[in-house]
Amino acid sequence: MRLVLDTNEYLFAFGLLKEPACEELIAVIVEQSPRHSLRIPAKIAEEVRRKLTGEAFREFIGLLNTFISYPVNPSYLSKFLPLKNP
Numbered sequence: 001m002r003l004v005l006d007t008n009e010y011l012f013a014f015g016l017l018k019e020p021a022c023e024e025l026i027a028v029i030v031e032q033s034p035r036h037s038l039r040i041p042a043k044i045a046e047e048v049r050r051k052l053t054g055e056a057f058r059e060f061i062g063l064l065n066t067f068i069s070y071p072v073n074p075s076y077l078s079k080f081l082p083l084k085n086p
Helices: 007-014 020-031 042-051 054-067 074-078
Strands: 002-004 037-039
Touching: 007 020, 007 042, 007 054, 020 054, 037 054, 042 054
Parallel strands: 002 037
Antiparallel strands: none
């Protein structure tokens, strides 16, 4: 099943104000991959980048790396998604 999650799901899973339901949703998707595939549109990744701290964004990148065949370096991605809150 292909899934697209709203920006808020990522913010509440990785951000300062964590919601257990969002963290659990992400965990279930990761556990059940490749049965489920996660699609993260550029607009959502950009919003997540703007609203998470640098460390939380690196955790988000870790999630991306579980679903793709080559690792994404946060500094490389930041060239395309400007960092506003380091």
